[in-house]
Amino acid sequence: MTPDVLQEALDAAVSAGESARGTTSPNPPVGCALVDDHGTVLATGATSPVGGPHAEINALRHAGERARGATAVVTLEPCNHTGRTGPCSHALVRAGITRVIYLTADPFKPAAGGADYLRDHGVEVDYRATRVAALQPWLRSVANExxxxxxxxxxxxxxxxxxxxxxxxxxxxxxxxxxxxxxxxxxxxxxxxxxxxxxxxxxxxxxxxxxxxxxxxxxxxxxxxxxxxxxxxxxxxxxxxxxxxxxxxxxxxxxxxxxxxxxxxxxxxxxxxxxxxxxxxxxxxxxxxxxxxxxxxxxxxxxxxxxxxxxxxxxxxxxxxxxxxxxxx
Ligand SMILES: NC(=O)c1ccc[n+]([C@@H]2O[C@H](COP(=O)([O-])OP(=O)(O)OC[C@H]3O[C@@H](n4cnc5c(N)ncnc54)[C@H](OP(=O)(O)O)[C@@H]3O)[C@@H](O)[C@H]2O)c1
Structure with missing residues (x-):
């Protein structure tokens, strides 16, 4: 993936997350973009209001079968726990995603570990630490309770x-x-x-x-x-x-x-x-x-x-x- 294509995918994920601000608490407003080998953004998804699907699940649903072999760019590390919804890390593996790029490590202990699960299941995982504005209030709230x-x-x-x-x-x-x-x-x-x-x-x-x-x-x-x-x-x-x-x-x-x-x-x-x-x-x-x-x-x-x-x-x-x-x- 060329740097330009990668940037386009990062921007798509960030703006999907931005669009969900104000509607997701107590969950974070996360964005996800699925990109194919040619750099085409196949689908985007954002966190649904509480009780609804996370960003990755929404993007996977939009992409359907086209998700197989795609890269997922996610603003926050995919969750690895069964809260109100199933673990996103498992759903990404099941959908045949081959590479995950995430921009923020999950500080919420019960949900962390998604990156390890993905790696253990043969997915290439790339953490590109980036300051995602939409996530800052949520990150601070988790740190300060x-x-x-x-x-x-x-x-x-x-x-x-x-x-x-x-x-x-x-x-x-x-x-x-x-x-x-x-x-x-x-x-x-x-x-x-x-x-x-x-x-x-x-x-x-x-x-x-x-x-x-x-x-x-x-x-x-x-x-x-x-x-x-x-x-x-x-x-x-x-x-x-x-x-x-x-x-x-x-x-x-x-x-x-x-x-x-x-x-x-x-x-x-x-x-x-x-x-x-x-x-x-x-x-x-x-x-x-x-x-x-x-x-x-x-x-x-x-x-x-x-x-x-x-x-x-x-x-x-x-x-x-x-x-x-x-x-x-
Ligand atoms: N230009 C702007 O950006 C802007 C924005 C907002 C307001 N304003 C203006 O500001 C004026 C009102 O400001 P204000 O200073 O009089 O009132 P305020 O700051 O809106 O309210 C003060 C009240 O907050 C309550 N309070 C509770 N705990 C407090 C604490 N730990 N410390 C301080 N207050 C606490 C107290 O209410 P109780 O006494 O009821 O217990 C206190 O009297 C208005 O004229 C408004 O137009 C301007």
């Missing part, structure tokens, strides 16, 4: 989310706001504090620019003890927890693995102080305010050496705004 937590905010260049008079609509432009909604549809839960829920009367739904809802909607979660007045969230239905700890425990047990904190500044500090912010999404508008409401409502470091630092994983322009995605060191 709690949902992965991403802090999202929209601010001016000088770090303000609202002006001194409290106005904040809109800090960023239409393209960035549309992306926020697409991103919500990929998450398991959206969390806000009672302060934001009371002040903004948000719906916390994932909507297209025309107002229609995406098929996949995150759980709507409010943290804090205050009662919410009648409004969007009470009409749509929401979960309320007294503290960040309580919210994360309940969400973990409910199967949520990828959680987005959408504010406000008080709750964001609560999560930071708990040490559970794994990733940050900063939507930065090319605008200055000089003064206003900050992203965080109080200091979390008193000297520069103690600043909470992240490393940047991606930067993309959305209209005039910039989305910087970061992860904890």
């Amino acid at each position: 709690r949902p992965s937590v991403t802090l999202k905010f929209a601010s001016t260049l000088d770090g303000f989310t609202a002006a001194v008079d409290g106005t904040s609509q809109w800090v960023t432009g239409a393209d960035a706001r549309a992306f926020v909604h697409e991103d919500r549809a990929r998450r398991d839960a959206i969390v806000v504090g009672t302060g934001t829920a009371i002040a903004d009367n948000p719906s916390l739904t994932a909507r297209r620019p025309d107002g229609t809802l995406f098929a996949s909607q995150p759980r709507r979660v409010v943290v804090g003890k205050r009662d919410l007045p009648e409004g969007n969230l009470t009409r749509l239905g929401f979960e309320q927890y007294a503290s960040p700890e309580e919210a994360l425990t309940a969400l973990w047990h409910a199967g949520a693995r990828d959680v987005l904190i959408e504010g406000g500044a008080t709750l964001a500090v609560g999560f930071l102080e708990l040490g559970v912010i794994d990733a940050v999404q900063a939507y930065v508008a090319p605008a200055l305010l000089g003064q206003g409401r900050g992203v965080l409502d109080r200091a979390i470091a008193s000297t520069i050496a103690e600043a909470k630092r992240f490393h940047t994983t991606s930067v993309r322009q959305l209209g005039e705004d910039v989305l910087i995605e970061m992860e904890k060191y």
Whole structure:
């Protein structure tokens, strides 16, 4: 297989996995592409919602008999255990797959061992360690035994989310706001504090620019003890927890693995102080305010050496705004 052909197959597997984000928890959004000797992608598959087939099984079903002799590219090591579905490693062998390329080793102990099983059954196995973005929240959740937590905010260049008079609509432009909604549809839960829920009367739904809802909607979660007045969230239905700890425990047990904190500044500090912010999404508008409401409502470091630092994983322009995605060191 030439490097170009291989890259095409890797891209097909990665984008299949990406398409399943927000629909698979507590399982990971895995993608699989089956490729023949000529480099033709025969079929792709992604993890089905819980209880349904894994990515490999979906791809094998699409390919049918054409799978015999093919290469399977999978974003995560094929599972080797009988959970709600049978082991994918066995299904790949039965289907006559001759080579498996996987991009991430399975850290989930009960499911690991798929690569060894495949090798033992005459399949050529190739592990190409690659950072697959769609799998990062799930990998972190398995490592930490709690949902992965991403802090999202929209601010001016000088770090303000609202002006001194409290106005904040809109800090960023239409393209960035549309992306926020697409991103919500990929998450398991959206969390806000009672302060934001009371002040903004948000719906916390994932909507297209025309107002229609995406098929996949995150759980709507409010943290804090205050009662919410009648409004969007009470009409749509929401979960309320007294503290960040309580919210994360309940969400973990409910199967949520990828959680987005959408504010406000008080709750964001609560999560930071708990040490559970794994990733940050900063939507930065090319605008200055000089003064206003900050992203965080109080200091979390008193000297520069103690600043909470992240490393940047991606930067993309959305209209005039910039989305910087970061992860904890
Ligand atoms: N531009 C943006 O990106 C953006 C995003 C979101 C919000 N906002 C703005 O932010 C404002 C609201 O922010 P806010 O800071 O007043 O309220 P907030 O952060 O949304 O909510 C604060 C509340 O969270 C609850 N909480 C529970 N455990 C906590 C903990 N460990 N640490 C901190 N809080 C905890 C408390 O509720 P109880 O007191 O009920 O117990 C606390 O009063 C709104 O005006 C909204 O428009 C801007």
